[in-house]
Amino acid sequence: MIDFRDKAAIVGIGETQYVRGANKPSAEQMLESTRIAIADAGLQPKDIDGIVLPPVLITAEEVAANLGIEDIRYSVSVNMGGASPITALQSAAMAIASGVAENVVVTVGWNGYSAMRPKPGVKVVEKISLAAMERTLTNYYFPYGCASPVQMYAWMAMRHMKTFGIENEAMGAVAVACRKHAQFNDKAINRGKPLDMEGYMRSRMISEPFRLYDCCLENDGAATVVLTSAERAKDLPHTPVYIMAAAEGHPYPADDIANRPDMFKIGLHNSAPKAFAMAGVKPTDMDFLQVYDCFTYVVLMQLEALGICEQGASGEFVKNGNIEIGGKYPLNTHGGLLAQAHVWGLNHAVEAVRQLRGDAPPEVQVPDAELGLVTGWGDFGDGSLVILRK
Template sequence: MYKLRDKYAIAGIGNTEYSKFSGRTVRSLATEACLKAIEDAGLTVGDIDGIVSFNFNDSAPAIGVATEMGIENAGYAVDYAAGGNGANLITLAATAAIEAGLAKNVVCFRAMNGRSGFRLGGGRDMSAYGVTQYTAPLGWITYPQAMAMWARRHMIDYGTTEEHWAEIATTFRANAVRNERAMQRTPMSKDDYYNSRFIVDPFRMYDICLESDGACAVVITAAEHARDLRHKPVYIMGGAYGGGPTQGDDLFDAIRWPSHSHNCFKYLAHDLWGSAGIGPKDVDVAEIYDCFTYSVLMALEGLGFCKEGEGGPFVMDGRIAPGGELPLNTHGGLLSEAYIHGFNHVTEAVEQLRGTAGVRQVEGAEIALTTAGAMTCGSAMILRN
């Protein structure tokens, strides 16, 4: 269990423009986001002695970005090979590095040309092992295909309907309309959602996240140091990483397990809430990893905001909209702002807790949840102001 409650804080954040075609290298995007985060914190490049990234073999190495920025002594430079679970993982890892004395000020980033370069949503080269030897030859090789099967099982087991998916997609789009950084700012009605084409049943086009070029970064430092810097610190109360019996499986292999067993958040919830010393009812705003509409339900159920199988009804009637009981993805999320592998959730949570989110601001937000990953393994983090 994470035992560094409130000892470390996010002192700076940085974002590039999000687009379909950046016209730049990933290294350039990463450098821009990191420099913006450092400047936002009121630090200089010379103050940074640690750098961490996560990637899917599609990003710039941490040490390369350190060189690009002119960091003379990166005593802690690490690249995590991680998927959707990486956003909170690297942030928590940075606090552990500082605690261990490996660095004092660490910049963490995720950068990708996820639309103009390596596209995660497409087919993949897959080794023929386990169940994969039977599925890959049939063309079953993309993430939407795997998640669609899980979503359909949830509908069969619990009565979840397309109305629940529509509520999530349209709520997040409405949030994106108010966000100048968002890639998708055109208002979307329920009719627009229902009239969109199916990609893989039961997922329509608007159930699946964007493909984006861009980068995000944060600066982590000790809480006492952060209090002397430019912005009000956003403290890291707690966090957790992990999954259940399927966390080592390929997405497709995991389908052989019962539908309730592949929810990673169910397995990390105890450590998450225990590390922060709070519970679901204490959260004011949540930035939930929404690679698909379905993954939002899994986080809500697994982390205890509602009972297993009740995620669909939970999101209805404005509960997850601004002014609702639990505002979600106030920036538009991966579905409508951009897909920066969930790291834009972390920067949005910081803005909410600073009170600098403008028209997106959740009134009185003091505690935020961020989640990362979907199903076989994931991570989550609790932040406070």
């Protein structure tokens, strides 16, 4: 296996405002966060020679034409739904480690509020079609009124809950922790809207076992990170955040949840051992965890897949403030998709960089953070993992 440990570093980060109704095409938002990130890196647009993107929303050619990049040496799209951005970090690090490209942009942005499910009074500036897993969806899930991930992931969550006796309060602990952290994040949509366990338990049922507050936000916005080689990173303005390891993983079969021999085995079960081996660290070494949280329960399943707790033990793991700031494993210190914004989890990578630079708001800064991880989750349980250090 190619070992690209510490060969690449994240040197620039950028975010738009995260809003409900951006009134801008997603491409324009991605270019905005990309301009911010390139400037943050102390680079010029013409320095960028690699572009890694999620599917559908923008092309490398469009990015290059807008930024004036005349020579793209490496471009690729990652097709893993919400796991795409973290897998994109793997792709970027590999391109840099191999010398194919030196300065790589990873960007994601969308009108997840105004284009996915238009609301009255919100101007629709574009239409999105996400075609991943289309055949399974249109033939075998949609006809039964399962039109959203909230219902499909519920099959995994329900069986897992019943098998291991995990209680609703465990899901609530994830929701409450993310909301608590969001109160200190100036881009968090749920800032100013605190949530306690009682409020969580009162929220209405959407698709059992998921309540409203088990579900992430819908919003518009974009984020970007810029990566470069370890050598070049030393000369740039910010403390480099090194990619110690990255890996992608897929469940089997990836395109049908129902027929998995083991419904609890997710993509992260495959990617986590590879990434920890490459990095030479253990899950329990982490100073923080930024875990993809489209729904609370997928956080529980990922904690088990990471190996940070035993299978079936995630409910106990998240209790007693263990995943809140001040606890042993602060999780989603920006609020996550549940309480900051849904930017396909690239906002989790941005937050990890802030933590390792020591630039997080003081209330949620993990003291002396040196090592952390970011997971991605997409489609029917694809899972990517990046391990970062300063």
